[in-house]
Amino acid sequence: MGVQPNPVTDVDDTVVDLLVTAGRLTRAAGTLSADDLPRATVRALAVLDEHGTLRVSEFARIDRTSQPTATALIARLVGEGYASRRRDPDDSRAVVIALTPAGQARLAASRAAMRDALPDPLPGFDAERLTALAADLRELLAAIRESTGSHTSPRKHR
16 A cells, blocks of 8 residues: 555645745745835844734744844834834833834835735736735744744734
């Protein structure tokens, strides 16, 4: 008899493949776009948009960077007016950062540039197929967060 596939491993491998593909999609979108905003800046704006107000240490953990790297990136965001920094209301020794309206607008412009760089229509992908795919991916993200007890749930401090 041949080797029987392990359905758990197959599902796990498929989820990993989806995560790898999502990363590749993000990188492809960045290279297609005419937007000149550095990928690290776009990623930082997206983290703040998704998670709301964060301490620098939380931002570093979510973005998987060192605290000094996160501090430098956040300083650039603050300097460009894309983020604000203030004392943490729960701990006056700590600082929290938040996306500003200018940061939200810049992130929206970056995302619009990605959208505009894509061919319309995408070959083989009509609106119905893309809508279903987007819904499935949002459900997958929610399931991953729920099943792993992920501490990256959105809008922690808002």
